[in-house]
Amino acid sequence: MTSKLEDSPLPVSEDDRDAAVQRLQEAYAEGLIQHEELDERLHQVLTAKAHSELASALGSLPAEHPGTTSTIAAANGRIQRRGAWRVPRILKVESAYGRVRLDLSRAVMEHPVVDIELQLGTGGARITVPRDAVVDVEGLRTGWKDLRYKAPRRSRPGGPTIRLSGTMGFGRLKIRHAWR
Template sequence: MRELDRDHAVQRLQMAYAEGLLDAGEMETRLEQALTARTPGTLATALADLPDEQVVLAFLGGRLKRTGAWRVPRTLRLVSEYGHAKLDLSRADIGYPAIEIALELEYGSARLILPRRATVDLSGLQSAWKPPVYRNSTRPGAGTLHVQVSGKMGYGRLKIRHRS
């Protein structure tokens, strides 16, 4: 069991307690479970029935860049009026088999870099101007990451590619 996974579980439990989703006794029990977990299944039990984590990255203009070993939430909302975002998922710490990236790009743009064998579903994305550019040069593999891209792009632009 990775220490990073335990730390993340403890943070989620603390947030749930702070939001009033767990009482003190339940928090104590789940923390003990998370800290002594030896398998991902035991860790998942400690987090059972907590809401999925969602992060909103909102910016008016400029550049937003996430690369390297950053932690990707289950749902990531990217909101930009004029800015440009680069989200490199190829080396990111993703604890889920599937994630959702919800875009709200008015005039802004986004570039997604995916792991080699990840799959992408763009069916939930509406584009008023130009369709997304997606270069799929690899075949998906069993048990790999699936990325659901949804949302709305006015005059924004989305480019997706796999890590070469």
Template sequence: MPIEPGVRVSDDDRDKTVQRLQQAFAAGLITPEEMDDRLELAFTARSHGDLAPAVADLPGEPVDEVVELNSTGGRVKRAGDWLVPRRLRITSEYGGAHLDLSQAVIEHSVIEIELQLAYGSATIILPPGATANADAVVTRWGSTTCKVPGRPSPGNPHVRVTGELGYGHVKIRYARKRFS
């Protein structure tokens, strides 16, 4: 369904445009000066007609793939310096997930994590300032605890957690402070 040029843009529309511009800049398709001009267009756009010129001459939007991590009985674990995909699906019958994003490389303003855990729990650790929403997580015999703000904060990553857990818990928190 085509988007009408006069329809107002959302923050998510602006974020997607900024991501496309960042990818184009990183690929050498636009100069730093063009990047500045196009970012100004993206941030000040009120309608899709205002937003379109910022990316009109760039290649089409890349396919947004889902990175899938599967386990039968072990825990899926990511920590340290790892690249967080925009969309991540974790599936495990008898294992859990431990995702530490506190030192990870996060290139997207919104990250989507889908959990499909039959008998496992998940812990998601966020970097300072990041936010998360886990309202779409369904637990049958468990709970969901989110100790970080739930609304997106400009300039910080936002994590949307969805999925289903049979007998597990989901915990979302910031990294604990270490004492020397």
């Protein structure tokens, strides 16, 4: 958890709580904390009402592994990922003029929550998410064009949560759920 979370006036969400629990479990598996300390910190996370409480439970842990954040950038041209590619916990996508195509339907997602931060100028973006994914677009700001996303009528529990944030200039973002 970062200081950005500490300052957040919003109540603790289940996604934030799940991410904190996962980080504590990883720290225990890496031998950074003992079993008793894990129990205490898990209790603190599970009963937290404010982000500052989450941050204090994770405060003495080292930063997350560098592999949990990746950036894909292109000044112009196309950014495309599809097939069985590994999705980091935080994916930053930066493109000034090109098109972006991200297909997460067969991607390997090791985290229950994936944050995708878009910084796009012109050009459109299309993101295909797994059929059972929950998509959150509240943190995304669009400029000239709009966002096209229709949540499925029925969703199966247990899928990943994909949170989109960032800004889009003149392109259109289309998000769709995979058929399979």
